[in-house]
Amino acid sequence: MTTPTDALDRVLHLATLVQADLARFEREEGLSTSRVHLLWVLGASGPSTQQSLATALDVTPRNVTGLVDGLVGSGHVTREPHPGDRRATLVTLTDLGTRTVDGLATSHADLADRLFGDVPAERLATFGEVLDETTQRFAQLMEEA
Template identity: 40%
Template sequence: MPTDDDLGELIVRAARSLRGRWRAVLEPWDLSPHQVRALMTAGRDDGLRLSGLAERLHIAPRSATEVVDGLAGRGLVERVPDPTDRRAVLVRLTAEGTRVRDEVAAARAADAKAALSRLPAEDRAELARLLRRFLDG
């Protein structure tokens, strides 16, 4: 039976493997994982304050500003006035940002499916159940 240390190491190795695959999937768009997480997060709402984006991404507001600056420079997000507070701005996906977000999400889903297809469906379901239980605990 594996020890807790063994299980922890397996989880870390699995995460590293998926992260490496994720970086390779992102190459055609020349985006970092941080930028994609920001695109996905900002795209869930019709505008999100920088502070809210930083909070959801669990990063410092300064880091969120840098990520948004990079995405805005590529035309993937825009800063727009907050209609509820004229002192604040919202980060919103542009049409190009929405297109890229959707393409990246589809590519990531296809890669995850390919990576996990080595496991039978029942093992994938059990792994998902165990990981959710672990994360919820």
């Protein structure tokens, strides 16, 4: 029988494994998790203003400026004039940025398949429901704290 403490211990172990994998990725790719998240959002949304990126990432505009500066420096994105607002700029993926996002998507899908591809659909659905409930409950506990 699994107790609530056993379940939490397993979640914490999983979190440790995920963090170790992210750290490995950061070392290999030279990109922080925050920069990867910004690239992922750009890959999904297309060229975006820094303000819209700040909203999507739930960070301050100043934080986005630093992330974009780093990604411009590494050649993953460019800043281009906004066609409809001369005060704004658009952050746009470069060819390197697009290749990076494509590689991330492929890697993401591969890991999902390796982790869950052979899990029966009914069990995977139940797992997803429990994860959703746990995430919502944890978020609520954090807000209350």
